[in-house]
Amino acid sequence: MTVGLSAFLLLGAVLFCIGLFGALSKKSAVMVLMSLELMTNAVNINLVAFSRFLAPTQMTGQFFAAFVMVVAAAEIGLGLALVLALYRRAQTIELDRIDRLKG
Amino acid sequence: MTDQLPLVPFLLLAGAAVGGALGMVLARNVVHAAFWLLEVMLAVAGLFLLMSAEFLALVQVMVYAGAVSVLMLFTIMLTLRRRDDAKRPRDLSMAALVLALLFGLAVFFAVSGFDPSPGVMPAAAPGIEAFGRLLFTKWALPFEIASVLLLIALVGAVWWGGGDEER
Numbered sequence: 001m002t003v004g005l006s007a008f009l010l011l012g013a014v015l016f017c018i019g020l021f022g023a024l025s026k027k028s029a030v031m032v033l034m035s036l037e038l039m040t041n042a043v044n045i046n047l048v049a050f051s052r053f054l055a056p057t058q059m060t061g062q063f064f065a066a067f068v069m070v071v072a073a074a075e076i077g078l079g080l081a082l083v084l085a086l087y088r089r090a091q092t093i094e095l096d097r098i099d100r101l102k103g
Numbered sequence: 104m105t106d107q108l109p110l111v112p113f114l115l116l117a118g119a120a121v122g123g124a125l126g127m128v129l130a131r132n133v134v135h136a137a138f139w140l141l142e143v144m145l146a147v148a149g150l151f152l153l154m155s156a157e158f159l160a161l162v163q164v165m166v167y168a169g170a171v172s173v174l175m176l177f178t179i180m181l182t183l184r185r186r187d188d189a190k191r192p193r194d195l196s197m198a199a200l201v202l203a204l205l206f207g208l209a210v211f212f213a214v215s216g217f218d219p220s221p222g223v224m225p226a227a228a229p230g231i232e233a234f235g236r237l238l239f240t241k242w243a244l245p246f247e248i249a250s251v252l253l254l255i256a257l258v259g260a261v262w263w264g265g266g267d268e269e270r
Contacts, residue, residue, distance in 0.1 A: 003113045008154075009214045011117045015143075017207035018124040024199035028133060028191060030178055034140050037171060038124055041147045044159075052154040056225045059234060062156050063242050069159075069166060070249040074256030076171050080178045081264030087182045 008049035015042035029083045029093040033076060040072040112153060119146035133179050133189045141172045155228040158235075 015038060022035030044065040051061025087093050090100075120143050127139035144167040151160035183189055238246055 003110055005219075006214060006217075007113065007117075008150075009217075010211070011120065011150075013207060013210040013214055014121055015124055016210070017203045018121070018128055020206060021199050021203035022128045024202060025194050025196040027194045030133060030175065030182065031136060031194070034127060034136060034175060037140065037167070038127065038143060041143065041167070044163075045147060045150060048151055048154050048156050048159060052156065052228065053225065054219065056228045057233075059229065059237060062159055062234065063238065063245070065156075065159055066162065066238075067245055067249055069162060070253060073166055073171065074252055076174065077256050077260045078263070080174055081260040081262075083178055084181060085263045093182050 005049055005053040008045060008053075012042040012046040012049070015039075015045065027095050029086065029095055030080075032095070033079045033083070036079075037072065037076060040068060044068055113150075116146050116149045116153065119143075120150065129193065131190055131193055133183075133191060134176070137172060137175045137179060140175070141168055144168045144172070155230075158231045 019035045019038035019042060022038065023032050026032050026035060047061040047065040047068065049061075051059055051065075055061070083093055086098065090098055092098070123139045123143035123146060127136045127143065130136040130139055144163060148160045148163040148168065151157075151163055179189065
């Protein structure tokens with residue numbers, strides 16, 4: 001038995017859906033950021049799988065995945081800094097209680 | 104690496120990744136969720152190795168499993184006043200579940216009818232050396248832009264996360 005491209009695509013889809021569910025349903029800002037990281041990882045699996053199965057010598061997908069990792073690292077660093085700033089200001093990171101802009 | 108990808112290691116790693124992701128979403132304790140996420144990251148690094156992307160597996164372990172998890176745990180530690188604050192209600196919303204399932208269904212139909220690959224994994228896979236050579240020739244400009252982006256993120260994170268008593 002061998003594994004084809006679609007197995008990796010399905011795995012990426014499953015992980016992305018779990019991450020999407022977490023990002024939509026969680027009430028803690030840190031949990032939302034964690035779910036976003038999960039979604040990024042699912043995308044990276046897809047990119048690397050496409051690269052490996054379709055263009056193994058050019059490795060385009062691998063470079064894309066590497067740049068996605070760069071952007072995700074920047075995003076998580078800024079996101080967590082924002083969470084810390086939010087915590088200092090509002091004394092909570094519960095997204096339900098951060099409603100200063102609510103009319 | 105042979106041109107055939109064996110099923111057993113893929114299933115083990117995929118199961119570890121999906122199980123860890125479910126554990127993260129269903130965990131009641133935020134700290135436990137962070138450790139589940141670490142487990143998912145390591146499983147994904149194993150999947151990268153399975154696809155002979157050694158450099159990405161290395162970066163995955165160093166950046167995600169090393170840096171991002173520690174950053175998460177630090178933020179959790181700094182934003183909780185008491186130990187009991189880490190335990191939370193499970194936050195499962197029906198609407199989010201329905202939306203994620205619908206999205207998954209759409210993606211499943213898109214993926215299931217789509218396989219442009221010849222079915223088996225191509226044998227030729229260049230290693231880290233070719234990756235580095237391409238990175239500094241063909242992909243040199245995106246590489247530099249990425250470094251500038253990381254610098255901006257660094258400055259921004261220090262600006263936001265630093266103490267605000269001097270401003």
